[in-house]
Amino acid sequence: MENPLIRKLERFVRLSAEDKEALIGISDRTRHVERHADIIRDGEQPDYVSLIMEGIACRYKLSENGERQIVAYLVPGDLCDIHIFILKQMDHSIGALTPITMIDISRQAMLDLLRSRPALTEALWWSSLVDSATLREWIFNVGMRTSYERTAHLLCELFVRLETVGLTDGIRGQVPLTQEELSDAVGVGRTHVNKTLQELQDDGLVELRRSSIEITDIKRLMQAGGFSANYLHLERPVFEH
């Protein structure tokens, strides 16, 4: 299995063969999480860093009355718990939206990696800063855009991020999320998301499937959502691979 983290980081820096080897060899163990299970919960302290290899997960927070706000999606190549090094406990939960395959990296292995491989350290910093930028864009999305734009924008982001790790086929893309999972992310009611998606479908931008959404025209979808990938800071163009 190709390593999606390497693929992602190489969008920013070129890694040497040794860097890549170090990254591949770091895996402690592989773990599977089933759909709807939590990978880690609010208040817990993780004891390793986890890397998503397959599937989609989300960071979320719960309100008192049990509503869920998704604050980020995690796709293959994303790291879960860098917090391990610094913070005492999680201030949010991470849940699996699809079946997940992930590898756990021990704290020590991670520290060794950072100490011996400056290129990787820089790349990981980059990844962390991009995560922050994504959160800012998410705020903008939820705070400023109409539900139509919001939904479109979110789908675009997922598309681009999946594309970065090679999980789409060019212009089309399958987003394996239910409408409820989308709803919790855009902060719009479930039924209203449905209506919004149908508008997008009527406009020929997406096609609704059972438990997933297919993007049929990413270009126009980006226009509809006011999407620009600049906040993802993909410095290097895609090539080779």
Add this chain to the structure above:
Amino acid sequence: MENPLIRKLERFVRLSAEDKEALIGISDRTRHVERHADIIRDGEQPDYVSLIMEGIACRYKLSENGERQIVAYLVPGDLCDIHIFILKQMDHSIGALTPITMIDISRQAMLDLLRSRPALTEALWWSSLVDSATLREWIFNVGMRTSYERTAHLLCELFVRLETVGLTDGIRGQVPLTQEELSDAVGVGRTHVNKTLQELQDDGLVELRRSSIEITDIKRLMQAGGFSANYLHLERPVFEH
């Protein structure tokens, strides 16, 4: 002038006298920015890290039609542009909400500091992770809470963060923001924020002044906003100072 960054970081780790000296001695030059001026703009590349010493600023993004979404407030002790090390350009702007005093730290000075002072490196990582956590909470705020709760929550966050660097007097706190500046942050229209603030005032939680808001009962304000400071990860209690 006491250094607010040191004060902030000490809420997380204890710094040695040398650490503090290194941090104080790092200042390149002091700079003043007047209210409403931009400290840095979307698309630019900063050439130094800036530390807010006095005043309040905000990170914001503009929509096509010129509306502003504030995605974070910056208070004394906050660093502006860690991006300098990694990212090619800003994906948002930073503007002064009050007159600002800040010091600029050159890239090299910052790198030297990080290399020679591991405690500071860790503290800065902490600061960065807390910033991320704050963004997540901000999403939750904008996405899930009513305008009444939202406004209350935001005021609480500002109160606590100002308190962390010693800028409040216990139970009362002056928040020097106009209603428009609050409005752009909570993502609620200007006139509606006004109505919401009046409700808060009627309930005895705040008092409205011209160009500022005084928190009169932080405890009940926290209840009203569903505020819990856990996401700020203030590991150490306040003492000494």
Add this chain to the structure above:
DNA sequence: CGCCGTGTTGACTATTCTCAACCCAGGTGG
């Protein structure tokens, strides 16, 4: 075959937005 997770539809509600007018305090310049 039947149930459950998902999706769909429609009616009704309400929070929030928009717009427009007006107020008020403080600073400025004549």
Add this chain to the structure above:
DNA sequence: CCACCTGGGTTGAGAATAGTCAACACGGCG
């Protein structure tokens, strides 16, 4: 010293987006 101007704040009416609720459709899995 007063008139004016500007930046902020206040109020109210009407419009609209989005939320809520409830019922139903549908397909796949057990």
